[in-house]
Amino acid sequence: MLKKINLFIFVFSLFFITAQTNINIKENNVSSNYVTNKTREIGQNIRCLVCQNQSIDESSSQIAQDLRILIKEKIETGSTDKEIYEYLSDRYGDYILLNPPLKTNTILLWFLPFIILILGLFLVMKILKKSRFK
Amino acid sequence: MIPEIGHILLILTFVTSILQVLFWCFNIKKSDDITINVLVKSTFINFVFILFSFGILVYSFIISDFSLVIVSDNSHTLKPLIYKISGTWGNHEGSLMLWILILSFFTFLVSRKKHQISYKLLSSIIGVQTIILCLFLSFILFTSNPFERLNVLPIDGNGLNPLLQDPGLALHPPLLYFGYVGLSVSFSFAVGALITGEINKEWARQMRPWITIAWSALTIGIALGSWWAYYELGWGGWWFWDPVENASFMPWLIATALLHSVRILEVRFILINWTILLSILGFSFSLLGTFIVRSGLLTSVHAFASDPSRGLFILIILAIATGGPLILYATKTSLFKENKTQFNIISKESALLINNLFLTTAAATVLIGTLYPLFLDAFNGNKISIGPAYYNATFAPIMAPVILLMAIAPFLTWGIKKPNKIVTKLIFLSVITLLGGLGLFMIDESSLFSIICGSLAIWLLTGVIVNLTFQIKAANLKLNSFKAIFLYFSKNNLGVHIAHMGVAVFLVGVTGEQFYKTEFNIKKNIGDIINIGNKSLIFDKFETLSGPNYKSETATFTLLKDKKIIDVLKPEKRFYPIEKSQTTEAAILSDLWGDTYLVLGDGNKETGWSIRVYFNPLISWIWGGAGFMALGGLASIIQSRKSRKKLKNAI
Amino acid sequence: MKSKIIIFNILPLTLFALILAVSALVLYEVKKNPSNQNLINSQLIGKKIPTIKIKRIDFFQQKGKNQTLNIDKYKNNFFAVNFFASWCAPCRVEAPLIEELSKTIPVVGIAYKDKVKNTKVFLEDYGNPYDQIGLDDFGKIAIEWGVYGVPETFIVNTDGKIIYRHAGPLLYNVFKSEVLPLIRKK
Numbered sequence: 022m023l024k025k026i027n028l029f030i031f032v033f034s035l036f037f038i039t040a041q042t043n044i045n046i047k048e049n050n051v052s053s054n055y056v057t058n059k060t061r062e063i064g065q066n067i068r069c070l071v072c073q074n075q076s077i078d079e080s081s082s083q084i085a086q087d088l089r090i091l092i093k094e095k096i097e098t099g100s101t102d103k104e105i106y107e108y109l110s111d112r113y114g115d116y117i118l119l120n121p122p123l124k125t126n127t128i129l130l131w132f133l134p135f136i137i138l139i140l141g142l143f144l145v146m147k148i149l150k151k152s153r154f155k
Numbered sequence: 156m157i158p159e160i161g162h163i164l165l166i167l168t169f170v171t172s173i174l175q176v177l178f179w180c181f182n183i184k185k186s187d188d189i190t191i192n193v194l195v196k197s198t199f200i201n202f203v204f205i206l207f208s209f210g211i212l213v214y215s216f217i218i219s220d221f222s223l224v225i226v227s228d229n230s231h232t233l234k235p236l237i238y239k240i241s242g243t244w245g246n247h248e249g250s251l252m253l254w255i256l257i258l259s260f261f262t263f264l265v266s267r268k269k270h271q272i273s274y275k276l277l278s279s280i281i282g283v284q285t286i287i288l289c290l291f292l293s294f295i296l297f298t299s300n301p302f303e304r305l306n307v308l309p310i311d312g313n314g315l316n317p318l319l320q321d322p323g324l325a326l327h328p329p330l331l332y333f334g335y336v337g338l339s340v341s342f343s344f345a346v347g348a349l350i351t352g353e354i355n356k357e358w359a360r361q362m363r364p365w366i367t368i369a370w371s372a373l374t375i376g377i378a379l380g381s382w383w384a385y386y387e388l389g390w391g392g393w394w395f396w397d398p399v400e401n402a403s404f405m406p407w408l409i410a411t412a413l414l415h416s417v418r419i420l421e422v423r424f425i426l427i428n429w430t431i432l433l434s435i436l437g438f439s440f441s442l443l444g445t446f447i448v449r450s451g452l453l454t455s456v457h458a459f460a461s462d463p464s465r466g467l468f469i470l471i472i473l474a475i476a477t478g479g480p481l482i483l484y485a486t487k488t489s490l491f492k493e494n495k496t497q498f499n500i501i502s503k504e505s506a507l508l509i510n511n512l513f514l515t516t517a518a519a520t521v522l523i524g525t526l527y528p529l530f531l532d533a534f535n536g537n538k539i540s541i542g543p544a545y546y547n548a549t550f551a552p553i554m555a556p557v558i559l560l561m562a563i564a565p566f567l568t569w570g571i572k573k574p575n576k577i578v579t580k581l582i583f584l585s586v587i588t589l590l591g592g593l594g595l596f597m598i599d600e601s602s603l604f605s606i607i608c609g610s611l612a613i614w615l616l617t618g619v620i621v622n623l624t625f626q627i628k629a630a631n632l633k634l635n636s637f638k639a640i641f642l643y644f645s646k647n648n649l650g651v652h653i654a655h656m657g658v659a660v661f662l663v664g665v666t667g668e669q670f671y672k673t674e675f676n677i678k679k680n681i682g683d684i685i686n687i688g689n690k691s692l693i694f695d696k697f698e699t700l701s702g703p704n705y706k707s708e709t710a711t712f713t714l715l716k717d718k719k720i721i722d723v724l725k726p727e728k729r730f731y732p733i734e735k736s737q738t739t740e741a742a743i744l745s746d747l748w749g750d751t752y753l754v755l756g757d758g759n760k761e762t763g764w765s766i767r768v769y770f771n772p773l774i775s776w777i778w779g780g781a782g783f784m785a786l787g788g789l790a791s792i793i794q795s796r797k798s799r800k801k802l803k804n805a806i
Numbered sequence: 807m808k809s810k811i812i813i814f815n816i817l818p819l820t821l822f823a824l825i826l827a828v829s830a831l832v833l834y835e836v837k838k839n840p841s842n843q844n845l846i847n848s849q850l851i852g853k854k855i856p857t858i859k860i861k862r863i864d865f866f867q868q869k870g871k872n873q874t875l876n877i878d879k880y881k882n883n884f885f886a887v888n889f890f891a892s893w894c895a896p897c898r899v900e901a902p903l904i905e906e907l908s909k910t911i912p913v914v915g916i917a918y919k920d921k922v923k924n925t926k927v928f929l930e931d932y933g934n935p936y937d938q939i940g941l942d943d944f945g946k947i948a949i950e951w952g953v954y955g956v957p958e959t960f961i962v963n964t965d966g967k968i969i970y971r972h973a974g975p976l977l978y979n980v981f982k983s984e985v986l987p988l989i990r991k992k
Binding site for chain 2: 066068074075076079081114115116117118119120121126127129130131133134135137138141142145149152153154
């Protein structure tokens with residue numbers, strides 16, 4: 022019985038929360054199209070070079086605005102995400118990319134966490150199997 | 156004259172603590188009355204000296220004594236009194252003074268446990284704590300003296316960065332330092348145990364409250380900093396994986412693992428090596444955090460005046476304070492005489508062991524993300540940036556299993572017992588989570604990640620409630636009135652449930668804010684109406700006002716929902732003439748279901764102003780979740796004190 | 807089995823020693839080059855110069871004549887490219903050094919996000935050392951050169967390749983120790 026009540030409460034709460042937060046907001050006055058969203062998406066992965074740890078999407082500095090305009094134009098003329106990131110890193114270096122690309126000098130960066138995890142699991146399991154597990 | 160007294164007090168404390176450490180070294184394994192009394196009393200003396208020294212520093216700020224470099228660099232006569240006081244620790248030297256104040260205070264508190272901890276162990280704990288105090292005092296006296304005088308008395312000070320003139324940020328450092336210093340106590344317990352060999356259940360029992368306090372303080376401290384960033388920095392972000400944020404997050408992750416590890420040690424007496432290692436690492440990460448912030452290695456929103464020579468000093472402190480204990484740890488493995496009982500592959504012991512592993516790996520991941528750009532640059536000059544995308548791809552997948560485990564672990568049993576109705580519970584959890592995931596899937600804006608995040612939150616929430624339900628059922632209680640519920644809560648240790656609930660609430664907040672937020676960037680003039688869904692914002696007026704030490708441009712908006720007036724929002728831009736800087740003060744309307752967040756941009760009467768409107772669903776649940784977590788910690792401390800008193804009275 | 811436990815106990819120590827060693831190395835590097843720490847390196851060193859076909863500012867312009875910068879005249883010669891602006895304070899500080907530089911090799915000035923009339927006033931106040939001046943009114947050319955602020959100065963060699971870049975105002979000691987030797991190699 023208790024379980025059924027729990028079930029009901031949860032499913033109801035979820036829909037209640039969703040309704041309350043008005044997530045499906047329809048924007049009347051503002052256009053929200055592919056180019057704008059893409060610009061923002063890419064912008065969030067480009068570093069503002071004159072700020073302390075911000076993306077160009079967040080910053081209001083001159084260079085951030087200029088880069089946003091540049092990215093928008095490139096999207097409009099059909100460049101892919103990869104091409105845009107490459108264009109910028111060719112001129113500013115990998116430093117401008119907030120999502121570090123997978124290159125020889127970042128292999129460790131991307132794989133080390135998982136290597137540590139798997140090694141740890143492996144070692145722990147081996148030790149426990151011998152003495153602890155029933 | 157008075158600041159010189161403050162300086163002399165610091166020197167005196169330095170001398171007495173060195174003497175104290177030497178005394179301890181010569182009496183290292185003794186457990187007689189004289190040894191312990193000398194150590195306990197000198198701990199009190201250290202605390203009193205530092206308290207007075209710190210008090211003199213605060214006094215200098217209050218009276219605006221600009222003959223001191225620190226006051227003239229960081230304060231101003233027009234600054235409100237409360238920020239004059241909190242400005243004491245809003246800078247490098249002052250924050251270090253706060254550090255040693257809390258350190259000496261905690262050491263004093265531990266010394267008062269003379270009748271609960273064996274004299275031999277307590278001596279070593281005090282000894283180690285005092286070594287840390289010596290290291291910090293030497294750093295202050297040789298590189299960062301707060302009582303340094305200026306040759307020429309300026310008319311007024313340079314003021315305090317307006318971003319720091321804020322109540323949230325005044326409390327943020329003290330709480331964080333409570334956390335770091337609390338971790339130093341467990342560190343001392345661990346090193347003390349390695350030195351004296353006294354590793355037993357009583358040792359674990361005594362250590363646990365300190366870890367819990369440290370963890371709770373860190374939770375609130377970090378949440379405060381995050382909340383501050385959200386309302387102060389003007390674009391609604393609350394976590395940037397900034398090096399200094401990471402510096403406080405890593406100790407928190409280790410402290411969480413330690414919290415669980417010491418509990419299992421207390422109950423089953425296993426995982427001694429983990430508990431000791433985590434105790435050492437917890438404080439080491441706290442020290443590493445100090446190094447990163449003050450050394451000049453990284454630029455970030457926070458970095459205090461950076462100076463590489465200070466960095467070298469801190470590196471040496473790190474080497475001694477972490478290297479030493481790690482050497483001890485490597486050599487004294489013979490001391491770890493664990494309970495050799497067996498346990499199932501699926502048991503509480505297993506779950507907590509895996510928990511330790513995952514949390515430690517998560518901390519290592521954050522460390523890698525923070526240090527990698529530095530190391531790569533030093534190695535071959537390549538500069539890279541590591542933003543949220545990296546952590547979303549590494550940290551998040553590592554934490555996901557932890558959340559999954561968090562819900563199930565309370566269902567599991569110790570040792571070789573079979574858990575009660577585990578399959579039923581798992582099926583129930585899975586069904587609810589699937590239903591919840593389906594509900595999320597039906598929302599337009601959902602993405603794979605939002606569904607996963609939301610489902611994890613539902614999984615955990617359900618798990619906590621199911622566990623609580625079964626616990627109540629097993630006790631055969633009828634909770635049919637508020638009085639009954641209240642009595643149950645006050646008699647049983649529900650810290651675990653509250654804290655895990657806090658994590659679930661936090662996750663709900665993250666899901667709502669990260670994946671379902673909306674933002675609008677528009678140009679409007681006075682009299683215009685912004686219509687978004689069933690809400691409207693009317694741009695009422697624009698005024699120029701004056702504050703105590705700033706000039707403000709304030710816009711007034713009225714928010715309507717379904718044509719009914721909800722509230723008035725006043726976003727502003729402030730200009731602080733003394734500090735010559737500008738801040739944006741966002742107008743935020745918070746309720747349980749989300750925030751409406753308004754930012755005033757540039758503009759004028761002719762062309763109108765650019766306005767940014769954000770809707771952040773469920774974002775308060777993020778801070779609320781952290782609050783619940785800390786509450787859970789406090790609840791468990793209160794409960795364990797109660798049960799210990801009961802035990803004592805029964806004897 | 808026992809060896810596995812020893813690994814567990816020694817591992818943290820060795821890892822810590824490693825991190826400590828690298829941190830010390832990093833600190834040493836920082837101490838050696840304090841000014842270089844936050845500047846990103848140019849990606850264009852060793853590469854042929856990017857496009858620079860932009861409108862030329864000619865203060866004695868005849869109406870209707872829209873000239874572009876002529877880089878070909880520098881073929882087989884060293885030349886410099888200096889991004890500047892009338893609204894840029896450090897540009898005023900480096901003006902005398904650009905003047906010095908222009909005495910050894912021709913300097914092309916690029917007016918970054920600026921207006922012609924403001925540039926004219928700036929050059930009247932601080933001197934005009936430039937052989938030619940281009941107008942980069944939207945900052946597009948700057949992005950091609952990987953410029954993220956003004957002033958920035960590039961040295962181009964006889965093969966049309968960029969061999970040096972300095973971000974920020976040119977300083978006398980940098981000019982003497984780094985720039986002059988490069989130019990003298992011709």
